[in-house]
Amino acid sequence: MLDDRKLAVLRAIVEDYVATKEPVGSKALADRHTLGVSPATIRNDMVALEEEGYITQPHTSAGRVPTDKGYRLFVDRLSTVKPLSSAERRAIETFLGGAVDLDEIVARTVRLLAQLTRQVAVVQYPSLTRSCVQHVELVPLAAQRVMMVLITDTGRVEQRVIDGLDRVGGDSVETLRQMLNRALVGKWLTDVPGAVEDLPAQLPPDDRPLAAAVLSVLLESLVERHEEKIVLGGTANLAAMDFSASLRDVLEALEENVVLLRLLGEMGDAAMLTVRIGAENSHEGFKSTSIVSAGYGIGDQPLAKLGVVGPTRMDYPGTMGAVRAVARYLGQILAGR
Amino acid sequence: MLDDRKLAVLRAIVEDYVATKEPVGSKALADRHTLGVSPATIRNDMVALEEEGYITQPHTSAGRVPTDKGYRLFVDRLSTVKPLSSAERRAIETFLGGAVDLDEIVARTVRLLAQLTRQVAVVQYPSLTRSCVQHVELVPLAAQRVMMVLITDTGRVEQRVIDGLDRVGGDSVETLRQMLNRALVGKWLTDVPGAVEDLPAQLPPDDRPLAAAVLSVLLESLVERHEEKIVLGGTANLAAMDFSASLRDVLEALEENVVLLRLLGEMGDAAMLTVRIGAENSHEGFKSTSIVSAGYGIGDQPLAKLGVVGPTRMDYPGTMGAVRAVARYLGQILAGR
DNA sequence: AATTAGCACTTAGGACCATGGAGTGCCAGG
DNA sequence: CCTGGCACTCCATGGTCCTAAGTGCTAATT
Numbered sequence: 001m002l003d004d005r006k007l008a009v010l011r012a013i014v015e016d017y018v019a020t021k022e023p024v025g026s027k028a029l030a031d032r033h034t035l036g037v038s039p040a041t042i043r044n045d046m047v048a049l050e051e052e053g054y055i056t057q058p059h060t061s062a063g064r065v066p067t068d069k070g071y072r073l074f075v076d077r078l079s080t081v082k083p084l085s086s087a088e089r090r091a092i093e094t095f096l097g098g099a100v101d102l103d104e105i106v107a108r109t110v111r112l113l114a115q116l117t118r119q120v121a122v123v124q125y126p127s128l129t130r131s132c133v134q135h136v137e138l139v140p141l142a143a144q145r146v147m148m149v150l151i152t153d154t155g156r157v158e159q160r161v162i163d164g165l166d167r168v169g170g171d172s173v174e175t176l177r178q179m180l181n182r183a184l185v186g187k188w189l190t191d192v193p194g195a196v197e198d199l200p201a202q203l204p205p206d207d208r209p210l211a212a213a214v215l216s217v218l219l220e221s222l223v224e225r226h227e228e229k230i231v232l233g234g235t236a237n238l239a240a241m242d243f244s245a246s247l248r249d250v251l252e253a254l255e256e257n258v259v260l261l262r263l264l265g266e267m268g269d270a271a272m273l274t275v276r277i278g279a280e281n282s283h284e285g286f287k288s289t290s291i292v293s294a295g296y297g298i299g300d301q302p303l304a305k306l307g308v309v310g311p312t313r314m315d316y317p318g319t320m321g322a323v324r325a326v327a328r329y330l331g332q333i334l335a336g337r
Numbered sequence: 338m339l340d341d342r343k344l345a346v347l348r349a350i351v352e353d354y355v356a357t358k359e360p361v362g363s364k365a366l367a368d369r370h371t372l373g374v375s376p377a378t379i380r381n382d383m384v385a386l387e388e389e390g391y392i393t394q395p396h397t398s399a400g401r402v403p404t405d406k407g408y409r410l411f412v413d414r415l416s417t418v419k420p421l422s423s424a425e426r427r428a429i430e431t432f433l434g435g436a437v438d439l440d441e442i443v444a445r446t447v448r449l450l451a452q453l454t455r456q457v458a459v460v461q462y463p464s465l466t467r468s469c470v471q472h473v474e475l476v477p478l479a480a481q482r483v484m485m486v487l488i489t490d491t492g493r494v495e496q497r498v499i500d501g502l503d504r505v506g507g508d509s510v511e512t513l514r515q516m517l518n519r520a521l522v523g524k525w526l527t528d529v530p531g532a533v534e535d536l537p538a539q540l541p542p543d544d545r546p547l548a549a550a551v552l553s554v555l556l557e558s559l560v561e562r563h564e565e566k567i568v569l570g571g572t573a574n575l576a577a578m579d580f581s582a583s584l585r586d587v588l589e590a591l592e593e594n595v596v597l598l599r600l601l602g603e604m605g606d607a608a609m610l611t612v613r614i615g616a617e618n619s620h621e622g623f624k625s626t627s628i629v630s631a632g633y634g635i636g637d638q639p640l641a642k643l644g645v646v647g648p649t650r651m652d653y654p655g656t657m658g659a660v661r662a663v664a665r666y667l668g669q670i671l672a673g674r
Numbered sequence: 675a676a677t678t679a680g681c682a683c684t685t686a687g688g689a690c691c692a693t694g695g696a697g698t699g700c701c702a703g704g
Numbered sequence: 705c706c707t708g709g710c711a712c713t714c715c716a717t718g719g720t721c722c723t724a725a726g727t728g729c730t731a732a733t734t
Contacts, residue, residue: 060683061684061685061725063725137486139472151484151496235572377708384698
């Protein structure tokens with residue numbers, strides 16, 4: 001059905017449309033690309049492509065524009081991920097280098113990705129479900145309050161205040177602290193529930209209320225509703241894009257972290273580079289955008305995902321190259337800490 | 338120069354322009370407000386107001402629009418801060434209630450403020466310079482690395498990794514930990530440098546390199562370049578606004594946290610409700626926006642600031658009311674933790 | 675059978691113009 | 705000092721026309 005030349009035409013249409021932002025006609029294609037055939041032939045190919053639903057024309061006498069399906073074919077079969085220039089690679093290294101803690105690493109990554117792609121960047125914090133406990137600290141704040149600080153091997157530091165306790169003795173806190181660390185250090189967060197099950201029983205009765213309170217907070221807020229954090233950057237780049245949807249809709253969708261997280265979650269895991277185009281995104285606000293994402297992690301251990309959001313009319317090879325490169329470097333940086 | 342009626346006219350112009358987003362003419366004013374005079378009289382007043390620079394007309398045969406100076410006069414002398422409805426107050430309380438930690442309190446505050454004002458909300462984290470040390474924790478991560486966690490009374494938890502040490506003994510860490518806490522707990526962060534000056538001298542020689550490394554990180558990254566964090570929300574509301582500047586410029590300016598922090602810093606301190614109108618903001622990107630900000634704190638102890646950014650044509654009384662109310666509630670919530 | 679040239683057809687968008695309406699400034703009279 | 709009246713200005717709106725770009729179809733060519 002679609003011979004090589006038709007595919008070449010589709011590729012040319014996508015490339016030109018992305019570059020010029022204007023519907024592209026048969027004449028322009030013949031001029032700018034060396035397809036070796038005349039505009040008339042290209043026109044014939046275009047009707048075939050249009051019948052198959054890969055391209056469409058905004059109105060009768062306009063050029064053609066790729067559809068979501070057209071972009072999909074382009075991404076799957078007609079393009080190759082474009083590696084970054086060595087200048088860009090160096091920029092990444094120096095830029096991600098000087099970060100002092102996880103927050104700063106993530107913040108810099110998101111800025112970097114936004115700058116490289118000129119689109120909206122999204123970076124998810126290393127998932128708690130993929131982290132191990134490195135240390136648990138209990139800090140007495142007042143007679144009835146204790147702060148719990150959980151430090152993971154991925155660098156995340158989460159704190160919660162446990163409130164409304166009866167007079168808490170310093171010894172009880174210290175005992176519980178040691179016990180928690182003995183039981184939990186090195187464990188996956190997902191394994192924490194099992195590991196703490198029989199802890200209260202090992203304590204003297206006086207200390208059990210405290211232990212119960214601490215454990216319930218730990219389990220509930222950190223394990224069960226496993227909090228995923230996400231950071232956005234480069235929203236200013238939205239202004240230069242023009243969606244079919246309204247800018248407001250896109251901005252609103254972006255502010256819904258829950259939605260973004262779900263979408264990221266639906267995308268390919270691990271080191272996979274995944275592209276979701278237009279209506280493939282199962283959310284109204286992203287219907288006229290594409291999302292390019294990749295997982296990042298330490299070694300082959302996936303931690304979380306990052307990506308960019310832009311108009312469906314985007315430079316897929318370049319964007320995919322940038323996302324992949326940043327994901328890899330981020331993994332390296334995290335590994336080297 | 339400006340009698341009461343002229344001021345009333347200015348007030349009416351501002352109110353109508355804010356409501357309708359259209360230049361307002363003498364006839365409309367006479368109809369919609371009970372000024373008790375004819376359009377012709379109003380016209381005369383308008384030329385006076387225009388000569389003084391309070392209003393201007395986009396073109397010869399259009400109505401009048403307030404200038405920055407006009408808004409300034411309106412805010413200073415012609416309006417009163419509008420208290421929130423009781424429904425809104427209750428919304429604030431319930432919304433800010435269920436937050437579990439400082440991050441969530443700040444996140445909720447920023448969403449709330451954006452929703453109430455339908456503009457872009459900005460909330461600064463409690464300033465480190467206004468915080469006291471509540472606890473310092475040292476966690477050995479590996480033979481050559483230690484993580485320092487600093488917890489303040491305002492709920493902030495900052496962590497830094499200290500790297501490149503020689504073999505660190507568990508005892509050394511424990512000794513240093515106790516010593517740091519004895520020396521620092523309860524101290525203002527700004528007083529930390531003085532308080533740690535002679536600490537290394539009190540340690541056995543073997544432990545001094547570790548102490549020096551920890552202290553240098555502590556001083557440098559937390560005290561000297563005292564990190565201020567800031568959070569944005571409601572940028573989707575930007576789409577509905579129309580600035581004279583381009584949307585992109587405003588978005589870019591908003592992403593520059595440093596700029597925002599400086600601007601907030603230039604605004605009135607403590608419980609003061611401050612308004613910066615248009616060109617009063619010393620940054621290009623905010624030339625066509627107004628910023629309404631207030632300090633928040635516990636009791637009369639200021640902690641940091643929050644505010645909203647919107648078009649100069651904004652509902653000042655309403656916005657000021659919302660900002661003031663949210664700042665107060667935030668203080669109360671923080672005090673009650 | 676595939677490609678190409680030629681041609682008639684469609685349509686968006688720009689230029690041009692006319693017109694109506696909103697608003698002004700000014701003047702003379704109350 | 706206020707007001708009604710009036711001439712003037714200018715923007716916004718809508719209509720018309722025209723051009724440029726691009727198409728689809730057919731007949732000729734390879």
